[in-house]
Amino acid sequence: MSSLFEGLKPSLLWKHFEQILKIPHCSGNEKALGDYIISVAKDRNLAWKRDKVGNVVTEKKASPGHENADTIILQGHIDMVGEKNSDVKHDFNKDAIKAEIKGEWIQAIGTTLGSDNGIGLAASLAVMEDDSLEHGPLEFLFTVDEETGLTGATKIESDFLKGKKILNLDSEDEGAFTIGCAGGADSEITLSLKRKKSKGGEPYRLKVFGLRGGHSGIDIDQGRGNAVKLLARMLWQAMNEFQFGLVHMEGGNKRNAIAREAWADLLLDPAQGQSLSSFFQKAFDKIQLEYKAVEKDANFSFEKSDKQKEDPLTPESQKDLINLIFTLPHGVIAMHPEMEGLVETSTNLAIINTHKDKAQIICSSRSSVASALEAVRNSIAASGELVGAKVAQPEGYPAWTPNLQSPLLKTLKEVYKKMFQKEPEIGAIHAGLECGIIGEKFPGMDMISFGPTIEHPHSPEERVHTGSVEKFWEFLTGLLADLAK
Numbered sequence: 026m027s028s029l030f031e032g033l034k035p036s037l038l039w040k041h042f043e044q045i046l047k048i049p050h051c052s053g054n055e056k057a058l059g060d061y062i063i064s065v066a067k068d069r070n071l072a073w074k075r076d077k078v079g080n081v082v083t084e085k086k087a088s089p090g091h092e093n094a095d096t097i098i099l100q101g102h103i104d105m106v107g108e109k110n111s112d113v114k115h116d117f118n119k120d121a122i123k124a125e126i127k128g129e130w131i132q133a134i135g136t137t138l139g140s141d142n143g144i145g146l147a148a149s150l151a152v153m154e155d156d157s158l159e160h161g162p163l164e165f166l167f168t169v170d171e172e173t174g175l176t177g178a179t180k181i182e183s184d185f186l187k188g189k190k191i192l193n194l195d196s197e198d199e200g201a202f203t204i205g206c207a208g209g210a211d212s213e214i215t216l217s218l219k220r221k222k223s224k225g226g227e228p229y230r231l232k233v234f235g236l237r238g239g240h241s242g243i244d245i246d247q248g249r250g251n252a253v254k255l256l257a258r259m260l261w262q263a264m265n266e267f268q269f270g271l272v273h274m275e276g277g278n279k280r281n282a283i284a285r286e287a288w289a290d291l292l293l294d295p296a297q298g299q300s301l302s303s304f305f306q307k308a309f310d311k312i313q314l315e316y317k318a319v320e321k322d323a324n325f326s327f328e329k330s331d332k333q334k335e336d337p338l339t340p341e342s343q344k345d346l347i348n349l350i351f352t353l354p355h356g357v358i359a360m361h362p363e364m365e366g367l368v369e370t371s372t373n374l375a376i377i378n379t380h381k382d383k384a385q386i387i388c389s390s391r392s393s394v395a396s397a398l399e400a401v402r403n404s405i406a407a408s409g410e411l412v413g414a415k416v417a418q419p420e421g422y423p424a425w426t427p428n429l430q431s432p433l434l435k436t437l438k439e440v441y442k443k444m445f446q447k448e449p450e451i452g453a454i455h456a457g458l459e460c461g462i463i464g465e466k467f468p469g470m471d472m473i474s475f476g477p478t479i480e481h482p483h484s485p486e487e488r489v490h491t492g493s494v495e496k497f498w499e500f501l502t503g504l505l506a507d508l509a510k
Contacts, residue, residue, distance in 0.1 A: 029124060030131075033491055035498045037151035038144070041065075045143045046122040051107040052173040054118060055079055058103050058146075062167055065150050078180045079103075079169040085153055087161045091509035094161025096188035099152060101145035101195055102171030102178075102459065106279055106483045109136040111234060111286060113485075132488035140489035141482040142171070145194030148501060159506040164188050168459055171195075172281060172483075174211075175422045178459035181466060189467070190433050190508075192501070193460050193474035197243070197482060198450075199493035202437055203474035204428060205453030206461055207242065207368075207391040208398055210421025211280060212405040214386040216346060216414040218379065220336040226270065226292040228330040231259065231305060233276075235324040238285035240483040241373035242391050242456030245283070246357050250312070250320050252276050252287035253377050257350035259308050259325075260289060264347055267301050269293040270337025274346065277376040280389045281457075282483045284375065290330060292337045302327050345412040346384055350377060353388060353408050358401055361393065368455035370397040372405070391455060393424050425461035425472070427453055433471040440507050444500060475500075 030039035050058040059081050066073040066083040073083040081103075087094060107117035113135030123134045132138055149165045152158060164186060168177035196203045233252045253276035260271070269291045276287025293301065309325045316323055338346065355374040361367040370392035378385045388405050392398035402418055409416040428434070434451070441449045460472040478493035480486070 034495050037155055038147045038498055041150040042143055042147035045147060046124055049118055050103055050105055051117045052104040052170050055103040055169045065153055069153055076182060078177055080177045080181055081167040082185060083165045085163040088159050091161045094509045095190055096162040096164055097508055098164045098166055098188040098191045099149045100166040100191050100193045101142045101149060102168045104170055104172050105139035106137055106172050108282060108484055110485050129491050130488040131491060136485055138487045140479050142195045144477055144489055144494060148194055158502055159509055161509040171459060175457055175459055175462055178462040189470055191470060191472040193472060194476050195458060196474040196476040197479040199478045199497055201450040203454050204434060204451060206425045206458040207393045207455050208422055208424035209391040209457050211419060212388040212402055213417040214409045214414050216384045218342045218382055218384055219339045221339045223334060223336050227295050228332050228334055229291045229293060230288055230330040232288040232326045234286045235322040236285045236320055238283045238484040239481055241281045241283050241389055245371045246368050248319050249283055250316050250323060251355050251374060252284040253374050254355050255312055256287040256289055257347055259305055260347050261351045262308055263304055267297060271343045272335050272337050273379045274377055280375045280387055283373060290332060349412050354404060367453060369393055370401055372401050422457055423461045423465055425458060425464060431471050433473050437473055440504050444503055
C-alpha cells in the first residue's frame with residue numbers, strides 16, 4: 026500500500042509523521058505514542074528512559090570524530106489538541122487522523138492534523154534513525170501534556186537531562202527563531218445554580234456554530250469570534266425583552282482553543298417561538314456584519330429540540346449566569362509596547378458547562394509580564410465574586426524571557442544566513458512554550474525554538490507547508506553538523 030507522503034522529502038521524517046497520525050495521542054492519552062518513540066530507540070540500540078509522568082528521553086552517541094562536542098537536546102511534545110467539525114465522526118481516543126494533500130499543504134479531513142507538534146517529533150525520530158548525519162552527542166526530550174498546561178515539562182526531574190543547549194522544535198513559522206514566550210494561567214469559576222419546577226413550555230435550542238476557533242494565544246489577535254461570548258450576547262439581549270427559561274449553556278472544549286461552537290437549551294411558550302426566532306436572526310445579522318472579514322462561515326440556529334424537558338434555572342440564577350458570561354473578559358488586553366505586532370496580555374473564555382446545580386467556566390490567560398497576568402486574573406476573579414461564584418486560580422507557568430546575547434542564537438543566525446543567504450526573523454510569541462519551564466528547572470540552559478510553517482493549529486483548519494518542512498529539515502541537520510565542530 027503506497028504512502029500518502031510518497032515522494033515528499035525528507036522521506037524519513039514523513040515516514041514517522043505518517044505513523045504518528047495512526048496513533049491517537051491527545052493530551053492525557055500519549056502512552057501509545059511514547060511506546061512508539063521507545064520502539065524506535067530500541068531498534069537503533071539507543072539508550073532511553075521514561076519518567077513517572079510519561080516524558081521520554083533517548084540518547085544518541087556522536088558521529089565519529091565529534092565525541093567532544095557539546096550535547097544538544099532536541100525537544101518537542103508528544104500530545105496534540107483534538108478538535109473537529111461537528112459534522113465529522115471521529116473518536117480521538119481510537120481513530121487515526123485522516124490526512125490529505127492540497128497543493129503544497131497537508132491537512133486533516135475535518136479534524137486537527139497534529140502537525141503541532143507531530144512534525145517536530147517526526148524530525149527528532151528521523152535524526153535518531155539516520156546514521157548518515159554529522160552531529161555531536163544528542164539527547165531527545167519528548168514531553169507529555171503540553172497542550173493542557175505544560176504538565177510534562179513541569180514535572181521533569183532535575184537529573185533527567187545532561188545537555189545545556191535545547192533546540193525546541195515547536196515553532197510554526199519557517200525562517201523565524203523564537204527566543205521568548207508568554208506565561209499563562211487558568212481561572213476556574215464555579216457558579217452555584219438554583220432551578221425551579223417547570224410549569225409548561227417547550228424545549229428549544231439556540232446554537233452558534235461555524236466559527237474558525239484557533240489557538241488561544243497565536244490567533245487571539247485575529248479578531249475571530251468566540252462562540253461562548255456571542256451566545257451570551259444574544260441571550261443577554263433576549264433576556265431583556267422575552268420570557269424564557271435557561272436550562273443549559275454549553276460551549277468550548279479546550280482551554281487553549283477559542284470556542285468555535287456553543288449552545289443554550291431554553292424552555293419557552295411556543296407562542297413566543299416565532300418572535301424570538303426573528304429577534305435572534307436580527308441579533309445574529311449584526312454579529313455577521315461585525316465579523317464578516319474573519320468569520321465567513323459563522324452561523325446560528327434556533328429550533329425546537331427533541332431533548333427531554335428539564336427544570337429551568339430560577340430567574341436569579343439565569344440572570345447571574347448570563348451576566349457573568351457576557352461580562353467576563355475575552356481577547357487582547359494589551360499589545361507589547363516595544364515589540365511591534367506582539368500581544369502582551371490576553372485572555373480566552375474557553376469553556377462553559379452547566380450541570381443541575383452549578384456552572385463551570387474556564388478562562389485561560391496569558392502575558393509576557395507577570396504583573397499584567399496577575400491583573401487580568403484578578404479582574405476575572407472580581408467578575409465571579411459579583412455573582413457569588415467561587416474562583417480557583419491554580420499556579421500557571423512562567424514566561425520565557427528573551428536572551429539576545431545567547432551564544433546558541435548567534436550560531437543559529439550564522440548557519441541560517443550561510444545556508445539560505447538571508448537573515449532569519451527573531452522574536453517572541455504570545456503562547457506557552459516549554460522552554461520557560463525547562464529554563465527555570467535547569468538554570469543556564471541555552472534555548473531556541475524553530476520549526477516549519479504551520480497554520481491554524483488547534484483548529485480543523487490546521488495545515489503544514491510541505492516545502493517548509495523540507496527546508497526545516499535541511500536547516501536542522503546542517504545546524505547539528507555545525508554545532509558538532
